Amino acid sequence: xxxxxxxxxxxxxxxxxxxxxxxxxxxxxxxxxxxxxxxxxxxxxxxxxxxxxxxxxxxxxxxxxxxxxxxxxxxxxxxxxxxxxxxxxxxxxxxxxxxxxxxxxxxxxxxxxxxxxxxxxxxxxxxxxxxxxxxxxxxxxxxxxxxxxxxxxxxxxxxxxxxxxxxxxxxxxxxxxxxxxxxxxxxxxxxxxxxxxxxxxxxxxxxxxxxxxxxxxxxxxxxxxxxxxxxxxxxxxxxxxxxxxxxxxxxxxxxxxxxxxxxxxxxxxxxxxxxxxxxxxxxxxxxxxxxxxxxxxxxxxxxxxxxxxxxxxxxxxxxxxxxxxxxxxxxxxxxxxxxxxxxxxxxxxxxxxxxxxxx
Numbered sequence: 125x126x127x128x129x130x131x132x133x134x135x136x137x138x139x140x141x142x143x144x145x146x147x148x149x150x151x152x153x154x155x156x157x158x159x160x161x162x163x164x165x166x167x168x169x170x171x172x173x174x175x176x177x178x179x180x181x182x183x184x185x186x187x188x189x190x191x192x193x194x195x196x197x198x199x200x201x202x203x204x205x206x207x208x209x210x211x212x213x214x215x216x217x218x219x220x221x222x223x224x225x226x227x228x229x230x231x232x233x234x235x236x237x238x239x240x241x242x243x244x245x246x247x248x249x250x251x252x253x254x255x256x257x258x259x260x261x262x263x264x265x266x267x268x269x270x271x272x273x274x275x276x277x278x279x280x281x282x283x284x285x286x287x288x289x290x291x292x293x294x295x296x297x298x299x300x301x302x303x304x305x306x307x308x309x310x311x312x313x314x315x316x317x318x319x320x321x322x323x324x325x326x327x328x329x330x331x332x333x334x335x336x337x338x339x340x341x342x343x344x345x346x347x348x349x350x351x352x353x354x355x356x357x358x359x360x361x362x363x364x365x366x367x368x369x370x371x372x373x374x375x376x377x378x379x380x381x382x383x384x385x386x387x388x389x390x391x392x393x394x395x396x397x398x399x400x401x402x403x404x405x406x407x408x409x410x411x412x413x414x415x416x417x418x419x420x421x422x423x424x425x426x427x428x429x430x431x432x433x434x435x436x437x438x439x440x441x442x443x444x445x446x447x448x449x450x451x452x453x454x455x456x457x458x459x460x461x462x463x464x465x466x467x468x469x470x471x472x473x474x475x476x477x478x479x480x481x482x483x
Contacts, residue, residue, distance in 0.1 A: 134375075137401030153285060155192065157228060158277045159419040160265035164227040171224065177201060177212065178219040180256070180294070189222065194272040197291075214291040218254055225284035228265070228277075228300065231458070247279055248301040248418050255296055267300050274298060279467035304395050304405060314403050322397045327387045334364055335388050348373045422450065422460055431458075 172189030175436060179185070180415035187203040199220065202209040219238065251261040265285050268275040273292045277285040290298070302310075303317035338344045344352075347389070352367045359367070365383065368374040395409035407423060414421030429450055436449045436457055446462035449459075 142305055155222070156268040157277050158264075158285065159268065159417070160230065161228040161266070162231055164229050164439060168224070168226055172221065172222065174224045175201065176219075176223060177217060177220040178221070179216055180218055181216075189220065194270060196270055206211075215293065218256075218258075218294050220289040222287040225280040225282075225286055227282065227284045229283075246414065246418075249296070250276060250300040252290065252297045252298045254294055254398060259428070262302065264418075269412070274300075277298075303413060304393070304400075304409075307416060308398070308409075311412070313408060313412070314398060317401045318398070318401070319476065320393075322394055322401060325401075326392065326394055326397055329392060332389070334382075334386055337389070338368075338382060343378070343382055344368060344373050350351070424450075 136437055156171070157163050171190075175189040177185045177187070178181075179444065187199075187206070188480060189199060189201055190209055191200040195219055197214045198211050199214070200209050201212050247263045247265055248267070249261065250264050250267070251259065253259045262278055264276040265279050266277060271292065273290050273294070276288040278288065286325055304312070308314040309319060310317055335349050339346050339349055348368070348371070352371055352373065353366060355371065356362055356364055356367045364371075365374070365379045369376060369379055376467060387474065395404075395413060396406075398404050399406040399409050400447070411421045429448065431450050433452060433483060437459070439445065448460045449457045450460045452459040468475050
């Protein structure tokens with residue numbers, strides 16, 4: 125009896141499905157607009173012509189950006205003098221520049237008239253230091269931070285912007301927007317002396333040793349700390365907290381709680397320190413930070429949200445990501461979110477709604 129060849133139909137089908145899914149993911153990527161803006165011409169925004177790739181080996185190549193794969197950390201590009209396209213890993217690049225100016229506009233969303241809306245700054249300064257030591261700076265109409273890198277929008281004439289992308293691993297440092305202390309002084313919300321005092325306090329918190337924190341907060345006595353440090357010197361690999369537990373001066377749960385507080389203190393931002401000092405109100409600090417980031421800030425204390433709008437995002441999603449829909453127009457939602465720089469949270473909110481979302 126003749127043996128049948130293996131049936132490859134199912135395998136081919138899976139392969140075709142995978143290829144279709146990959147193609148769909150590529151087509152689904154839309155180069156982001158500046159925060160709280162949209163491109164006036166979506167078709168022009170999808171055009172990848174007049175693209176410049178800045179390579180880490182010093183080359184600069186002009187051509188067409190055919191596709192962009194942030195999850196795979198690579199793009200597809202065809203140089204002007206080449207017939208075929210190539211895949212380019214982000215690891216080879218310092219920057220991607222789409223140099224064709226595009227007009228942008230504010231979404232036509234009208235929030236409740238009783239709300240206190242703090243307008244964002246139109247432009248923010250940025251300064252970056254690349255891993256080769258090169259520094260560059262300029263102005264940007266907001267920025268979008270993602271795991272793969274940062275998207276910048278240098279302003280052009282007539283309310284237009286160009287679009288830049290800098291891979292995350294291409295920079296040693298990146299500062300966008302004026303320092304919060306400088307902005308507070310400029311707006312007469314704090315004095316230079318108050319900001320200096322807050323900076324000194326922030327430095328002290330970040331440099332404070334764990335033992336100092338424990339004694340300052342009377343978690344252990346100075347004598348207990350001295351005994352632990354003496355024993356630790358004979359076991360240099362052992363951490364101080366482990367020694368304190370071993371000596372019975374701390375329990376494991378007390379150690380965990382102390383470490384959590386210490387980590388929090390080391391990361392307290394300057395604005396929160398100023399608010400804790402009573403220099404400025406926390407809501408004012410949040411408004412200034414939003415202006416620094418180029419996004420609007422709204423006070424929910426006086427904001428009336430229509431009940432039907434609350435249903436646009438599931439309650440579990442809203443609670444998990446601390447997000448609320450606040451306005452709607454043209455099938456787009458304006459979403460107030462506690463941390464607008466948290467891109468995964470923003471994407472989760474958007475995927476849970478039938479409308480497009482912007483922060």
